[in-house]
Amino acid sequence: MLNLPNRPRRNRQSLALRNLIEENKLHVHDFIAPLFVHAKQVSENIEAMPGCSRLSISDLVKECGELVQLGIQGVILFPAIAEELKTSCAAECYNQDGLIPQAIEAIKAKYPQLLIVTDIALDPYNSDGHDGIVNTDKNGNITILNDATVTTLCQQALCHAKAGADIVAPSDMMDGRIGEIRAALDSQDYQDIAIMAYSAKYASAYYGPFRGALESAPKAGDKKTYQMNPANTSEAFRELALDQAENADILMVKPAGSYLDIIYQYRKQSNLPIAAYQVSGEYLMIEAGAAAGWLDKDKLIEESLLSIKRAGAHIIVSYYAKYWAQNLQK
Ligand code: PBG
Numbered sequence: 001m002l003n004l005p006n007r008p009r010r011n012r013q014s015l016a017l018r019n020l021i022e023e024n025k026l027h028v029h030d031f032i033a034p035l036f037v038h039a040k041q042v043s044e045n046i047e048a049m050p051g052c053s054r055l056s057i058s059d060l061v062k063e064c065g066e067l068v069q070l071g072i073q074g075v076i077l078f079p080a081i082a083e084e085l086k087t088s089c090a091a092e093c094y095n096q097d098g099l100i101p102q103a104i105e106a107i108k109a110k111y112p113q114l115l116i117v118t119d120i121a122l123d124p125y126n127s128d129g130h131d132g133i134v135n136t137d138k139n140g141n142i143t144i145l146n147d148a149t150v151t152t153l154c155q156q157a158l159c160h161a162k163a164g165a166d167i168v169a170p171s172d173m174m175d176g177r178i179g180e181i182r183a184a185l186d187s188q189d190y191q192d193i194a195i196m197a198y199s200a201k202y203a204s205a206y207y208g209p210f211r212g213a214l215e216s217a218p219k220a221g222d223k224k225t226y227q228m229n230p231a232n233t234s235e236a237f238r239e240l241a242l243d244q245a246e247n248a249d250i251l252m253v254k255p256a257g258s259y260l261d262i263i264y265q266y267r268k269q270s271n272l273p274i275a276a277y278q279v280s281g282e283y284l285m286i287e288a289g290a291a292a293g294w295l296d297k298d299k300l301i302e303e304s305l306l307s308i309k310r311a312g313a314h315i316i317v318s319y320y321a322k323y324w325a326q327n328l329q330k
Contacts, residue, residue, distance in 0.1 A: 024310045026302070028071040028328065032117060032275075033321035035060060036213055037103045038080040048212025049280055051287060052319060054080045057099075057106050064107050064114055070325035074115035076169060076317060077103055080214045081124045089133060090125035094155035101163035108164045117196060118160040120153050120181070121172035129211075129218040131172040131226060142221050150177045154184035161190040169196040169252065173226040179246035196275055197248035200236040200262050203227035206255045206281030213280065236262050240270060248272065250315065255279040257304055260311040267312025275315035276308045283319040298327060 011021050036046065038054040046052045055063060064075060079099045085092045092098055104116055121131040128134040128142075132149035136142050149172065157168045168185075170177050178197050185193050203224045211217040228235050236253075243251060249272065253263045256276035266274050286304065290297035301320050308316050318324070 024306060026305055026309055026316075026324070028325050029073055030309065030314070030316050031072050031321035031324070032074040032076050032115075032315060032317045033067055033072055034076045034078060034317060034319060035063060036078050036080060037099060039082060039099050046213045048209045049284065049319075052213065052283075054213065057103055060103055061106050061110055064111050067322060067325075068111050068114055070322065070329070072321055072325055073113075074117060074167075075107070076117040076119060078119055078210075078214060079103070079124050083215070086125055086127040088127050090122040090152060093122055093125040093152065094159040096159055096162065098159075101159060104160065104163040104165055115166045116164065117167040117169050118165045120157050120160070120168050120170040120177075122149065122152060122156075123211075123216045123218075124214050126216075128220070129216055130221075131223065132174055134220075136220075140220075144174075144225055146174050146176075149174050150180050153177050154180050157181045157193075158184055158188055158190070161185055161188070161193045165193065167194045167196050167250070169198065171198040171201060171254075173198065173201050173223075173228070175242075176246070178243045178248050182247050194249040195247070196250040196252055197243040197246075198254055198277075199239045199243045199248065199251045200253045200259065200266065201227050202230050202255065202259060204230065204255050204258075204279070204281070206258070206279045209280035209284050230258070233262065233265070236266070237269065240266060244270060244272060250275050252277060252317075253313075255282055256308045256313070256316070257282045260307060263308065263311040263313050273314040274312055275317060276311070276313035278304065278308060278316065278318040278320070280319070286320075301327075 012018055036054045037060050041056050043053045043055045043059045046054055100118055123129055123131045130144055132144035134142050135145050160168055178195055251266055251272050252275040253259050253266055254277040256278045263276050286300050289295035
């Protein structure tokens, strides 16, 4: 024997010991499940995201029932809007009889305790496919109009609040929108509606499949004038400070897996709860690796989610929320 009194492996030698010293555990309450909804009567598989569906409102309500059964407490809704309802001013986003208000009302009628988060951004409703209102000059160059967009986002947030949403989640990355949305909600007595701000939202290739799911990809240009450069950290703190000053209730980092350093630092820097979104591309990388027989799906899911939690996220938005909760019951 060597003289090695310091042996960390002593604590790992049995399952019971390993369990005893486990520092982070996923819990079903950590999750928010993203759900896609469309106005059609029948649900459809999403080609760009195998394993996910665009749900009819009645199937959406059923799905929510299954999530509630499993102990999941929150959903975030994304609408696939019919092409003919999309316009350059995206006015459908605040139609009180529109898809999202109907979906919220249908869910709340059956599962009032289920937290409903809604995405605040124009891309599903915008014929230009951008999160903001697009101005095109005579040479075809586009700019995203910040202030006009913020005004529309406020109308959208109010519309969702009226329909019964619990939390609005602005994912658009326009300047000043958190403060304006807060003021708009407060002015109509919706001071209890929380804002989950996508504070550090990076311009990411990992969103590709999601845009396929909603057919919401930008028609021209990219999202780099509003979403952040993956190379940057300081900028994420500038956004954090602003969203906090504008009274966001929860701060979100997105994507999650490639931005664990940002999650970690957000958790240290802020007293607000931190959410992280394991996005469509992260989901599909796991799906593809597993389908090819290269990777163990269940272990990879557990490890990826646990890493997000270990980095510091209180809340995990993941397409695996239901799958994970189902595995727990096996
Ligand atoms: C749109 C929005 C996107 C996602 C959530 N809200 C796409 C984008 O910004 O282009 C991505 C989610 C995912 O990839 O799972 N405002």
